[in-house]
Amino acid sequence: MKFLSEFRDAGLAKGVVSQIHRRSKTPARFMEFCGGHTATILRYGIRQVLPATIEMLSGPGCPVCVTANADLDKAIALAQMPGVIVTTFGDMLKVPGSHSSLQKIKAEGADVRMVYSTMDAIHIAEENPSKRVVFLGIGFETTAPTVAASILYAEEKYLKNYYVLSTHKLCPPVIKALLASGEVNLDGLICPGHVSAVIGSRAWDFIARDYAIPCVVSGFEPLDVLQCVDMLVTQVEEGNSKVEIAYRRGVRPEGNPEALRLMHEVFEPCPAQWRGMGTIPDSGLKLRSTYQRFDAECAFDIDPGPTREPQGCICGDILRGVKTPLDCRLFGNNCTPEDPVGPCMVSSEGSCATYYLYGRNSGR
């Protein structure tokens, strides 16, 4: 695949890996925020090729993992209402809520449909005028503009039966909260590539400025991540802390202004509940009052019932980077991909799922 396969080339990787080994002298702790980066690191065995001076930590950048039970319970309650079709990305189907999951209630007869795009959800709404179609909006700033665009499409088509349940979240506020908590000591941050494609690398300036932590925006192929680590190592060795872009083919300092404009037109920041981190102000997105008629929270009387958190689950600690999946006593015993207790195991980018799939027995 053009502009993808080349960035997996083993021969080209050798050069970057050599350079990292040559340059890295100071022990350094880097966090990859994004679940996609965790997946690349584990899938290609990147930890194995890095020098022992570098420690990699996984952060809370998995929108599925950080969705609170209460939010998922709302989606499940909606799907159980008569005349409602809940459309969702595949990621959310197996995530356990307080009592059930979307996949389980689908098996019990609820109309839950998986879609690849909000455009598919719009088509379902057009084809089922007597039903009310709710799209479960999850994801960070990469996805939120696409959901915003779908609402504008619905408006232009005079669709009266399309709604969005927004559980969208924003990245900079949660990283800020993480750093401000003082729980994690970092020497560098691998910044999310596609979120940055939308919000721009300038969105991370505050980290370099206020916390003196080097930041490099990375792509998702193994060469991208290696290049990013190389750039972070260089900053560490030179005593710098600035924001740089490694993923230059996909990210600009100003991001994608049109995507941002659409996102802010439809959504506004609101407090959001992050699993394991509590409520963080201005870290979520809700529909503006002008678009209230598309907001599932306003259009439906949702009664999700009492929220229940699973016993022994330390997804919250794992998401904050203070513990690893191997520290969890449920990992691999009561909590497995077939029978997940918490969302870190269900989401294919959750730390626990990626550790389970790739990381057992493979090096550090």
Add this chain to the structure above:
Amino acid sequence: MADRILLAHGSGGKLAHDLVQKMFVDVLGNPILAKLDDAAVFTASGRLAFTTDSYVVTPIFFPGGDIGKLAVCGTVNDLAMSGARPLYLSLSFIIEEGFPQKDLEKIVNSVKEATDEAGATIVTGDTKVVDQGSADGLYINTSGVGLIPEGVDVSGGNARPGDKVLLSGPIGDHGIAVMSKREGFSFSTKLESDCAPLNDMVADMLAASSNIHCLRDPTRGGLATTLNELAKQSEIKIIIEEERLPVRDEVLAACEMLGFDPLYVANEGKLVAVVAAPDAERVLNAIRKTRYGKEAVILGEVVEGDSGRVVMKTHLGATRIVDMLVGDLLPRIC
């Protein structure tokens, strides 16, 4: 004849008999089936292999085949994976009321073509019709009997350290071709299912070497699941190399778009062979000369230690575990 299947077609009366005669017997034409006795009677001596499978694929017609072709190839291939030459198949339909007869005709023609290619015969069958809303259109079950040549002993438990692991061609074609036609995935591709009978390939392989230890076709769950099954059954460890894994561009692109790993996507016309090292090249060449094996590779090997484990040497040269598929393959956005 009416142009849709009715409940009466499955109830054993005149309508049902007419259907069986015109739709099945006349098309599949062979003396055993034509007798229409309650059981097919035949003679066979030697070690027999016997297998059964049900087919519920959606959509019923997909690029490169349909449920009929799949039902024959799937069972023929299961027989072939024991080293058996396929002889006789049973063919049972469960049809949803209202199913178009034209479609049933197409499916039965596919069955005929596939059995002709495999050299197998349908000798018995059954038809049931169920209420509208059941059976997703049509389900098929096929069972098959095959004859294993003298001296052939192929089993998932026979792999030994030092053996080579061979793969007959690119992975993921079937799964992605079928998915491209399903609601919720929507992409276009020229990719076709690799659905094919592999018994001729196996016969050529067995002629090339008497040291083929295991044969398995990586269907649902993909190559990863099959390799794990072999590793567990034989209690050995398998190492494969990512650099050598054949994947078509279209499969790679679809997997990247949807967030799949090609190792877990279904195949219907591929096999994995575990062969004693000295014979590996010879068997590889034999596969490459066959119609469906031109892109065969030696993918990896069996090693000591870590019983039941499959690992892959990645593009970067590091190793990572390749586990079985858990649950379903679901597309993701993150």
Add this chain to the structure above:
Amino acid sequence: MCLAIPALIESIKNEEADVDMGGITRRISLRLTPQAKVGDYVIVHTGYAINILDQHEARETLKLFEQLAKAAEEER
């Protein structure tokens, strides 16, 4: 996170484009990248182009890797 892949724009109609992702094609929305043109590569996430891929930067990055790889070879 945010699975997104490069795709080549083959044709555009209104705000939608038919793109090729290396053998598979799909219709996507250009609503977030209205300035994209036929022949551009875009980065596609859930059926929308979220940015135009900078082909020059891509080539520069690959050149950099090639130089590093060559240097590493020569050191041996």
